[in-house]
Amino acid sequence: MSVAGQSLKVGRFAPTPSGRMHIGNVYAMLAAWLSAHAGDGSGDGGSQAGLEGKQGKVLLRIEDVDGPRALKDADEWIMDDLHWLGLDWDGEPAYQSQRTEIYEEALRSLESVSLDDFPLVYPCFCSRADLRAASAPQEGDRFLIYPGTCRKLLTEHPDEVRSRLEAGQRHSWRITVPEEGARGSVVTFDDRIFARQCFDLPREVGDTVIRRSDGIFSYQLAVVVDDLLMGVNDIVRGRDLLRSTALQIWIRQALVASGFAKKYGIERIDGPTYAHLPLIDDPTGVRLAKRKRSLDIGSLRSDGVNPEQIIGYCAWLLGIRGPRNVHMPDATGPVSMSAREALECFTWDDIRADKSDRILAANWASELTGTKPTV
Ligand code: GLU
Numbered sequence: 001m002s003v004a005g006q007s008l009k010v011g012r013f014a015p016t017p018s019g020r021m022h023i024g025n026v027y028a029m030l031a032a033w034l035s036a037h038a039g040d041g042s043g044d045g046g047s048q049a050g051l052e053g054k055q056g057k058v059l060l061r062i063e064d065v066d067g068p069r070a071l072k073d074a075d076e077w078i079m080d081d082l083h084w085l086g087l088d089w090d091g092e093p094a095y096q097s098q099r100t101e102i103y104e105e106a107l108r109s110l111e112s113v114s115l116d117d118f119p120l121v122y123p124c125f126c127s128r129a130d131l132r133a134a135s136a137p138q139e140g141d142r143f144l145i146y147p148g149t150c151r152k153l154l155t156e157h158p159d160e161v162r163s164r165l166e167a168g169q170r171h172s173w174r175i176t177v178p179e180e181g182a183r184g185s186v187v188t189f190d191d192r193i194f195a196r197q198c199f200d201l202p203r204e205v206g207d208t209v210i211r212r213s214d215g216i217f218s219y220q221l222a223v224v225v226d227d228l229l230m231g232v233n234d235i236v237r238g239r240d241l242l243r244s245t246a247l248q249i250w251i252r253q254a255l256v257a258s259g260f261a262k263k264y265g266i267e268r269i270d271g272p273t274y275a276h277l278p279l280i281d282d283p284t285g286v287r288l289a290k291r292k293r294s295l296d297i298g299s300l301r302s303d304g305v306n307p308e309q310i311i312g313y314c315a316w317l318l319g320i321r322g323p324r325n326v327h328m329p330d331a332t333g334p335v336s337m338s339a340r341e342a343l344e345c346f347t348w349d350d351i352r353a354d355k356s357d358r359i360l361a362a363n364w365a366s367e368l369t370g371t372k373p374t375v
Helices: 023-037 074-085 100-111 128-134 149-156 158-166 201-205 219-229 239-257 297-302 307-317 339-344 348-352 364-369
Strands: 010-013 057-062 121-124 172-175 186-191 195-200 208-211 234-238 273-277
Touching: 010 023, 010 234, 023 057, 023 074, 023 234, 023 273, 023 297, 023 307, 023 339, 057 074, 074 297, 074 307, 100 121, 100 208, 100 219, 100 239, 121 149, 121 158, 149 158, 172 239, 186 239, 186 273, 195 201, 195 239, 201 239, 208 219, 219 239, 234 239, 239 273, 273 348, 307 339, 307 364
Parallel strands: 010 057, 234 273
Antiparallel strands: 121 172, 172 208, 186 195
């Protein structure tokens, strides 16, 4: 299926089930939903969807790869809140916790590749750094550039590595990035909001854990495997993942080069488009976190807030200034609206116009409940 000669857009919601969604999660989900359904291949300059209805697809992927961090029932709360908000998705939700064999296959494929005579993945016996580096970096982009200890060990003492592996010593697996100045060391991509991005993999990312020493696959590998196999071509998420995107592009290229994608019948390997959103801070300037009950959708719902108020508020955070129609010629604050109404007035230009992180006003909850109706 295609729209005006473009392939069908496939976006995704990829929540980590670590708690109830908060307003920042809804803002990101709404943006992903709008982007996928906006039609015209880009949504740039305005949405055509209003004329023809929803276009594109949105998949739901529950990112519970890190089992111990997943909260029981959080997936159900997320789905219930999404339904209630009118943010629908296509097909059955996918659970990363059920995809371990696929990630294992991906790791095996990567093991078969080398980069300038050095294995593309190598065992790493470093412990503390390992666990810190392997968790999803969304809380403030916690990249620790690996100093290359075990890379050096493998180069200089391959026998020692072999015997440590044979002895069953605990280890993680890292993906190698090119050396400074080497081919492929700089990754460039065009972000829909933040424009051209350029990251030097060895200096700004480093060799990264893709399987932790406790056997859990890292966010970075799982997300790339899933986006690739699920045909996701439209990725919308927070700007704290900009640097991860450079790494994910590298992993994706490596997976394709290793023949992994082909094994799953993926022939089209164009990279997805990316849009990284400004982040949302609470009124004290602290990034919103799922553990703050006061800000979550559950408590807003029990306070009697309705879905259109929340969608309208998130649309306003996205820069959408309401339907420019006779009823609301110059809306200055949030306007209550459904997701479908937001789609009619969605354009990337509005988000680009203000790329700064959003700080919720101290009276944000009353601002939210005070959203005006569209007519
Ligand atoms: N599970 C990640 C999160 O909740 C998703 C990141 C992504 O969109 O790749 O932040």
